[in-house]
Every structure is written in C-alpha cells, then in structure tokens.
Amino acid sequence: MKIIFAGTPDFAVPALAALIEAGHQMVMVLTQPDRPAGRGMKLKASPVKVLAEQHHLNVYQPETLKDAAVQAHIEAANADVMIVAAYGLIIPTVVLNMPRFGCYNIHASLLPRWRGAAPIHRSILAGDAETGVTIMEVVPALDAGAMVSRGVVPITESDTTQTLHDALSNIGAELMVQAMATLEQQGTLPATQQDETLVTYAHKLDKSEAAIDWHKSAIEISRQVRAFNPFPVAQGMLKDAVCRIWMATAKAGKARAGEIVSVHDGVTVGCGEGLLHITELQAPGGKRLSAQAFVQGHNLQVGDLFT
The missing domain is CATH 3.40.50.170 (Formyl transferase, N-terminal domain)
Structure with a gap:
C-alpha cells in the first residue's frame, strides 16, 4: 500500500x-x-x-x-x-x-x-x-x-x-x-x-513534578523516580546540592523522612511510609553512578539527609 x-x-x-x-x-x-x-x-x-x-x-x-x-x-x-x-x-x-x-x-x-x-x-x-x-x-x-x-x-x-x-x-x-x-x-x-x-x-509532564517530597510513601517516590527516567529525572537536595535519582525501589521499614539509614548495597532512605532503596544517582555536573560508586565518591554516610 x-x-x-x-x-x-x-x-x-x-x-x-x-x-x-x-x-x-x-x-x-x-x-x-x-x-x-x-x-x-x-x-x-x-x-x-x-x-x-x-x-x-x-x-x-x-x-x-x-x-x-x-x-x-x-x-x-x-x-x-x-x-x-x-x-x-x-x-x-x-x-x-x-x-x-x-x-x-x-x-x-x-x-x-x-x-x-x-x-x-x-x-x-x-x-x-x-x-x-x-x-x-x-x-x-x-x-x-x-x-x-x-x-x-x-x-x-x-x-x-x-x-x-x-x-x-x-x-x-x-x-x-x-x-x-x-x-x-x-x-x-x-x-x-x-x-x-x-x-x-x-497530562503533559511539568519539571516541577520531579522534586521529591520525602514525606510521601516509598512506593509513591519509587514510581516517581521510575516514571521520570529518562526525563526529567526525579531529584532531591543532598548536602545543599541537587541530586538526581535515576533508579529506586520501595522496601519495608521505618525511618525519619529523608534520612539515609544504610549505604550498604545501595542508598536506603526513610520516607513518610517505608524505605526507598536507591541504586543509581547523579551529582550536579557528574555522571550517572551506581549507588556504591556514588557513596565512595561523595563520602555519603548514615545519618546524612535528603531534603
């Protein structure tokens, strides 16, 4: 035809x-x-x-x-x-x-x-x-x-x-x-x-939707991260700098919203409900990195806060 x-x-x-x-x-x-x-x-x-x-x-x-x-x-x-x-x-x-x-x-x-x-x-x-x-x-x-x-x-x-x-x-x-x-x-x-x-x-995406509210549940934030990969990429503030989060899944647990509770085999962060297990991140001007490489390169520690 x-x-x-x-x-x-x-x-x-x-x-x-x-x-x-x-x-x-x-x-x-x-x-x-x-x-x-x-x-x-x-x-x-x-x-x-x-x-x-x-x-x-x-x-x-x-x-x-x-x-x-x-x-x-x-x-x-x-x-x-x-x-x-x-x-x-x-x-x-x-x-x-x-x-x-x-x-x-x-x-x-x-x-x-x-x-x-x-x-x-x-x-x-x-x-x-x-x-x-x-x-x-x-x-x-x-x-x-x-x-x-x-x-x-x-x-x-x-x-x-x-x-x-x-x-x-x-x-x-x-x-x-x-x-x-x-x-x-x-x-x-x-x-x-x-x-x-x-x-x-x-509805068309708005870049403002990329900002993570750590008081939401881990399931909601995981969906946000995955929905905004590859664009516009979900993000939070870490050590006064924008941190883009490329991949994360929800897991059971309880911690203060935004607080990093583990840096072993990924970065685990407290949410309003449950924990967010982050496996891929990116600092301003940097490359997408595995959580392990990011932790080593940015001296990330338990107790640090995402906002």
Whole structure:
C-alpha cells in the first residue's frame, strides 16, 4: 500500500522500519522540522528523518499542517493510508480525510485510559499494573478514535518510562504491520468505539513534578523516580546540592523522612511510609553512578539527609 508515515521521535522508528520491511510503499514521511540540540545548539534531524533518509524516502517537514499549500502537497502524494506515531503536530480533519483508507495511530496506552501527552509516565505514577499499545483510528478529538487492536505489557517494580517506551514502540510496530496487512487484504479494519465513561487524561509532564517530597510513601517516590527516567529525572537536595535519582525501589521499614539509614548495597532512605532503596544517582555536573560508586565518591554516610 501507499503510505504516508507521520512520526518524529525514537518511539516511531520501529514502526517505520517494520512497514518498510513489510514491503509497503512510503510515498511520504512527515516529521517535525530539524530542531536545535546539544551544547552547540546545531540543528538536529529527528530519528524518523534519519531512518527515512537512509532508505531514500520522500521527507516533508512543514512547521504546520494547517497551511493550504502544505495540505495540497500532502494530497498530491495520493496515499492509501496515513500512519501516525508520536508525530507531535495537530493533523487537521481535511488531511485526515485525504488517504483512501483514512488515518491510524499508534498510542502508548490501553485506551481509553491515558489519552494525551504522557501516557507511559502517568501509568507508572498511578501504579497501574499494566499498560500497552492501542492501534486506533485518528479523529479530530484527542485520542478518541475507535480501537483496532491492542497489546498489553505488565508494569513491574523495576520498569521505567524508558524500558516501557522501548517495549511499547516495538509492540506498536508489530501491531501496525498486522493491521495494514488486514487492511490491504480486506479493504477495511474492524474497530471498537472507546467507552467514554472510562477516559483518563495523561497530562503533559511539568519539571516541577520531579522534586521529591520525602514525606510521601516509598512506593509513591519509587514510581516517581521510575516514571521520570529518562526525563526529567526525579531529584532531591543532598548536602545543599541537587541530586538526581535515576533508579529506586520501595522496601519495608521505618525511618525519619529523608534520612539515609544504610549505604550498604545501595542508598536506603526513610520516607513518610517505608524505605526507598536507591541504586543509581547523579551529582550536579557528574555522571550517572551506581549507588556504591556514588557513596565512595561523595563520602555519603548514615545519618546524612535528603531534603
């Protein structure tokens, strides 16, 4: 089939790669414009653009899809279907209606739970037992389209946003290839409407959410740490300096909130309820370190306080 693929970050790369491997014709790859990145703030291509150019595909990077000339250019691609995976720009209804078979999206949650910008983060923060991917029709309302298929992934106490991101992007790619095979054979994709009474919203993350309140339970703080890995990274104050905490799990016990009670085989800190066992930390200007290396390098001792 002739496909327009719309995606930008790493999450979308496995899907584009899988669709190319499946033999579909990518008539256009829509991705966001190159953005300044790194210390030199040089323009950097999106991960999707990098892959598309490796395969010599037609890459189109408009700032908006609302412009009439942009819409005419997309329509001229004469696509059978558009596939969206974390594209990041609003797709007007007129563009959604251009492809013969419509437009389908890879969404990183089990809809209707966690519509919106940060579904993986919110699922961990909420303590969900599982998450997943939903292949859905794209409609003008946010993540409200009918559901074609989905894949479920359990959330363990060691999962971070990064580990779930990687798992979900690969599952989404597999599900989309299966969906396109069905669409090509049958000319239609059966879909189920979402139950609007079960909708929850995954609001965009705010950097202020990264600050740890040590009076919360260890379970809540562990979820915060894992949800904010790799960004924006949970943090507390240690010896008057910001300390970023990359990995931690909750364990039973009782101690004053913020007090380090053990530096053996990890850094264990008291919380409002339970203990937080930290295994990876980072000092300002330093590298991510194992707890053991951090303890040795920063002379961390029992009785020191996180605030």
